[in-house]
Amino acid sequence: MIELDGAGVTFAGSQAPVLRGIDLVVPEGELALVVGRTGSGKTTLLRTVNGLVPHFSGGTLHGRVVVAGRDTRTHRPRDLADVVGHVGQDPLAGFVTDTVEDELAYGMESLGLPADVMRRRVEETLDLLGLADLRASPLADLSAGQQQRVAIGSVLTTHPRILVLDEPTSALDPLAAEEVLATLQRLVHDLGLTVLLAEHRLERVVQYADQVVLLTASGGAVHGAPADVLRDSPVAPPVVELGRVAGWDPLPLTVRDARRQSGPLRATLADLQPPAPSATGRETAGACRDLVVRYGRVAAVQGVSTQVAAGEVVALMGRNGAGKSTLLKTFVGLQRPAAGSVTVGGLEPHRLRPSALVRQVGMVPQVPSDLLYSSTVGRECEQADRDAGVAAGTTLDLFRRLSPGIPLDQHPRDLSEGQRLTLALSVVLAARPPLILLDEPTRGLDYTAKHRLVEILRDLTSAEGGGHAVLLATHDVELVAEVATRVLVMADGELVADGPTAQVVVSSPAFAPQVAKVLAPQPWLTPTEVAVALAGVVAP
Amino acid sequence: MRPQHLPTFPRALHPGAWWLWAVCLAAAAGRTQNPVPLLLVLAVTAVVVAARRSAAPWARSYGAFLKLALVLIVIRIAFQALLSTGAQGPTVLFTLPSLPMPASSGLKLGGDVSLEAVLRAFYEGLQLAVILCCVGAANALGSARRLLRYVPGALYEVGVACVVALTFAPQLVSDAARVRAAHRLRGHDGAGLGALKRLAMPVLEGALERSVDLAAAMDARGYGRTTDAARVSRRVTGLLVVGGLLVLCVGVYGLLDDTATGPLGAPSLVVGAAAIGVGLRVGSRRTGRTRYRPDPWALPEWLVTGCGVVAAAAVLVDVHLHPADFFLASVTDVPPVPLLACLGILVGLLPAFLAPPPPLPVGEPPERRRSDVREKTEVAG
Numbered sequence: 001m002i003e004l005d006g007a008g009v010t011f012a013g014s015q016a017p018v019l020r021g022i023d024l025v026v027p028e029g030e031l032a033l034v035v036g037r038t039g040s041g042k043t044t045l046l047r048t049v050n051g052l053v054p055h056f057s058g059g060t061l062h063g064r065v066v067v068a069g070r071d072t073r074t075h076r077p078r079d080l081a082d083v084v085g086h087v088g089q090d091p092l093a094g095f096v097t098d099t100v101e102d103e104l105a106y107g108m109e110s111l112g113l114p115a116d117v118m119r120r121r122v123e124e125t126l127d128l129l130g131l132a133d134l135r136a137s138p139l140a141d142l143s144a145g146q147q148q149r150v151a152i153g154s155v156l157t158t159h160p161r162i163l164v165l166d167e168p169t170s171a172l173d174p175l176a177a178e179e180v181l182a183t184l185q186r187l188v189h190d191l192g193l194t195v196l197l198a199e200h201r202l203e204r205v206v207q208y209a210d211q212v213v214l215l216t217a218s219g220g221a222v223h224g225a226p227a228d229v230l231r232d233s234p235v236a237p238p239v240v241e242l243g244r245v246a247g248w249d250p251l252p253l254t255v256r257d258a259r260r261q262s263g264p265l266r267a268t269l270a271d272l273q274p275p276a277p278s279a280t281g282r283e284t285a286g287a288c289r290d291l292v293v294r295y296g297r298v299a300a301v302q303g304v305s306t307q308v309a310a311g312e313v314v315a316l317m318g319r320n321g322a323g324k325s326t327l328l329k330t331f332v333g334l335q336r337p338a339a340g341s342v343t344v345g346g347l348e349p350h351r352l353r354p355s356a357l358v359r360q361v362g363m364v365p366q367v368p369s370d371l372l373y374s375s376t377v378g379r380e381c382e383q384a385d386r387d388a389g390v391a392a393g394t395t396l397d398l399f400r401r402l403s404p405g406i407p408l409d410q411h412p413r414d415l416s417e418g419q420r421l422t423l424a425l426s427v428v429l430a431a432r433p434p435l436i437l438l439d440e441p442t443r444g445l446d447y448t449a450k451h452r453l454v455e456i457l458r459d460l461t462s463a464e465g466g467g468h469a470v471l472l473a474t475h476d477v478e479l480v481a482e483v484a485t486r487v488l489v490m491a492d493g494e495l496v497a498d499g500p501t502a503q504v505v506v507s508s509p510a511f512a513p514q515v516a517k518v519l520a521p522q523p524w525l526t527p528t529e530v531a532v533a534l535a536g537v538v539a540p
Numbered sequence: 541m542r543p544q545h546l547p548t549f550p551r552a553l554h555p556g557a558w559w560l561w562a563v564c565l566a567a568a569a570g571r572t573q574n575p576v577p578l579l580l581v582l583a584v585t586a587v588v589v590a591a592r593r594s595a596a597p598w599a600r601s602y603g604a605f606l607k608l609a610l611v612l613i614v615i616r617i618a619f620q621a622l623l624s625t626g627a628q629g630p631t632v633l634f635t636l637p638s639l640p641m642p643a644s645s646g647l648k649l650g651g652d653v654s655l656e657a658v659l660r661a662f663y664e665g666l667q668l669a670v671i672l673c674c675v676g677a678a679n680a681l682g683s684a685r686r687l688l689r690y691v692p693g694a695l696y697e698v699g700v701a702c703v704v705a706l707t708f709a710p711q712l713v714s715d716a717a718r719v720r721a722a723h724r725l726r727g728h729d730g731a732g733l734g735a736l737k738r739l740a741m742p743v744l745e746g747a748l749e750r751s752v753d754l755a756a757a758m759d760a761r762g763y764g765r766t767t768d769a770a771r772v773s774r775r776v777t778g779l780l781v782v783g784g785l786l787v788l789c790v791g792v793y794g795l796l797d798d799t800a801t802g803p804l805g806a807p808s809l810v811v812g813a814a815a816i817g818v819g820l821r822v823g824s825r826r827t828g829r830t831r832y833r834p835d836p837w838a839l840p841e842w843l844v845t846g847c848g849v850v851a852a853a854a855v856l857v858d859v860h861l862h863p864a865d866f867f868l869a870s871v872t873d874v875p876p877v878p879l880l881a882c883l884g885i886l887v888g889l890l891p892a893f894l895a896p897p898p899p900l901p902v903g904e905p906p907e908r909r910r911s912d913v914r915e916k917t918e919v920a921g
Binding site: 050052055056076077078079080081082084086088090093094095096097098101102105106107108109110111112113114115118119122136138141154155158329332333334353354355357358362363365367369370371372373384387388413427428431 | 750
């Protein structure tokens with residue numbers, strides 16, 4: 001169905017090709033998963049399949065890409081619209097119309113299908129994706145998961161034989177992601193659609209894949225059955241890492257497989273204790289009591305009381321729209337409490353002048369580039385020194401420590417997601433606020449960048465690193481398992497759980513990390529913990 | 541009788557009908573500065589909007605237009621009171637401290653403020669405000685975006701550009717709010733020229749990136765696939781339509797402004813309309829696009845449009861018969877009630893009953909859905 005024959009892509013102005021010499025065949029009805037580090041060319045590979053590279057993006061395409069018998073050299077993206085459905089990274093950015101029904105019909109209108117066919121297909125697609133109740137809703141009002149499903153539906157109506165999806169679940173909470181993936185699973189199994197999918201969060205999708213395409217740093221690709229490719233892959237979900245630690249063969253890809261092989265491991269681990277969370281300081285960096293925040297008549301946060309102590313990493317979880325971002329915004333004074341109190345370092349954030357506020361609390365927003373506006377990394381750091389009123393070079397030193405080896409004259413927009421996050425974090429850290437807030441820090445980060453973030457956060461909270469307190473809102477259960485000492489779960493603006501990580505996440509079906517699911521009821525959370533404990537057994 | 545002809549069958553009325561009705565009412569308001577018919581037009585739009593608006597977000601836009609209209613009146617009165625030159629009447633209300641200006645400039649700052657000047661300004665401001673409310677009513681009842689779906693095939697590209705612009709404007713505003721909030725996180729209080737530069741950079745970069753994303757998505761979904769016609773035919777179509785539109789505008793201006801004479805007015809109107817007609821006909825032959833579920837143009841559409849036309853015609857005829865009733869010689873007199881015009885405008889109220897009721901949204905009750913929306917956008921922002 002999709003054939004790449006020695007395909008390579010070089011963009012104008014760059015020396016090295018993004019992709020080179022890729023030979024890949026995706027047969028009809030397969031779900032192929034594209035994995036690789038950030039910036040390894042996943043998006044570029046997906047875009048060659050429907051001709052956006054090179055027709056839309058520019059650059060040079062070497063080799064041949066043939067899709068359903070059509071060569072992309074001679075077919076523009078619009079000429080492939082009836083065989084390839086392409087869903088980009090941000091569904092909202094790809095919407096042309098403003099209601100669900102019109103969006104589903106847009107592609108068919110462009111192809112000039114007759115009215116009765118369009119009507120029938122829209123109805124079928126609404127049912128297939130469970131969108132019938134939302135047919136007249138404005139697209140901007142939908143939740144992120146619903147928007148993703150509409151984006152998939154909008155390309156399905158032209159009856160493509162291939163579906164190409166770029167990180168369809170990266171912005172979704174675990175349950176919404178399940179919903180979208182279940183839909184995809186259904187499309188592959190019931191309609192025989194060929195799916196090419198790029199995703200960072202392998203733990204969510206790898207069990208559905210028939211083939212994994214691993215893009216290497218040099219621009220080449222390794223492909224094969226998931227278990228074979230992931231054996232040596234630098235990116236691997238926790239369940240695979242656990243399999244590597246325990247030396248299982250065949251390598252498990254799902255919690256179920258791993259659970260079935262884990263009997264001996266559980267017996268070994270039964271006598272061992274996971275490392276106790278390090279003791280935290282008593283000093284409170286931020287606190288709220290009976291906090292209520294309202295938007296008009298809607299209470300986004302209802303009566304939340306909690307505090308964050310120095311040296312703690314507190315994870316804030318909950319589905320999209322549960323009030324996580326609002327709580328963070330209240331801590332930095334972007335929202336005023338309607339009732340109750342919120343304090344950072346004993347002061348009320350919404351009454352502080354911005355220049356005084358940055359000494360008490362710093363936040364990296366969901367889109368880190370909002371914080372950045374200079375044209376080079378070097379100037380950004382100098383500006384941050386001036387903003388924070390600290391000695392010249394402070395921010396740069398921080399950035400060098402977090403992300404070494406980046407040329408100072410690079411534009412912040414050209415950095416990778418992870419590097420941009422560390423730059424924004426350095427800017428925030430320049431004023432040395434005792435409390436640091438992070439909103440969805442792992443969006444778009446690969447496993448390596450995530451490990452780096454975990455190290456950075458551990459360093460920041462340690463006594464040597466300054467003993468900062470960290471509060472992070474996230475959907476990423478694996479990150480929480482790695483780094484958090486305490487977890488807060490919010491639902492409908494209320495706090496429904498507040499306790500040590502192991503206690504809160506192990507029993508939860510939605511928020512438990514894979515290792516916890518495999519080894520339950522034992523409270524192990526990450527492959528590293530298990531590896532360290534096993535090494536302790538073998539060594540003496 | 542098929543269901544779409546029934547005024548009681550719930551469905552969304554064709555947006556074109558609402559816009560025609562509103563344009564007729566606006567034309568009626570444009571011919572008079574008598575507050576009686578003007579306020580009547582305002583009341584008619586308000587009642588019809590209250591009776592027939594849907595639960596969609598744009599249906600709440602009438603309130604915004606009304607507020608804008610009030611601001612407009614206040615500004616008009618303030619400027620008249622402060623700056624008017626010779627238009628002050630004999631009834632002095634109060635005297636403001638005045639600033640001497642050179643007599644040659646013809647300007648006056650402050651000084652006496654008379655009742656006549658304030659009333660005159662109020663009436664003139666009211667006329668503009670009522671026209672604005674007519675546009676607001678049209679937008680609330682049949683959103684401009686829905687109307688753009690009915691742009692003829694020849695103008696399809698222009699229509700798409702308008703739709704994209706309509707989407708981007710609110711997104712720019714929410715982006716700007718987000719970036720401003722981020723500035724606070726960097727310790728800026730957001731004042732001065734530097735702040736504007738820091739705001740503009742990320743917002744514009746974001747907008748540019750989004751445009752490129754949208755263009756890629758449209759290309760991938762087949763945009764422009766069927767519209768590759770000969771260059772010449774495209775040029776001819778464009779020239780005919782744009783030229784015709786210009787001539788048509790001149791014609792409408794001539795018709796509504798009675799000081800204009802000669803070929804302005806009816807002849808231009810006919811020539812312009814003909815050119816547009818030919819252009820659209822030639823142009824629509826080249827598009828291979830189809831339209832999904834077009835709203836039917838049935839009896840209620842004719843009735844609603846008809847009501848608007850009756851209102852406009854009644855006012856135009858009455859202005860012709862009794863011009864003194866519509867442009868008051870002395871603003872301090874109690875304004876007369878032009879009977880024919882008022883009756884005509886009241887016919888414009890009938891769509892509150894003749895238009896089909898909007899269908900209720902599926903699923904949750906409208907109250908709940910709206911509040912969710914607000915919370916979500918705020919949280920996301």
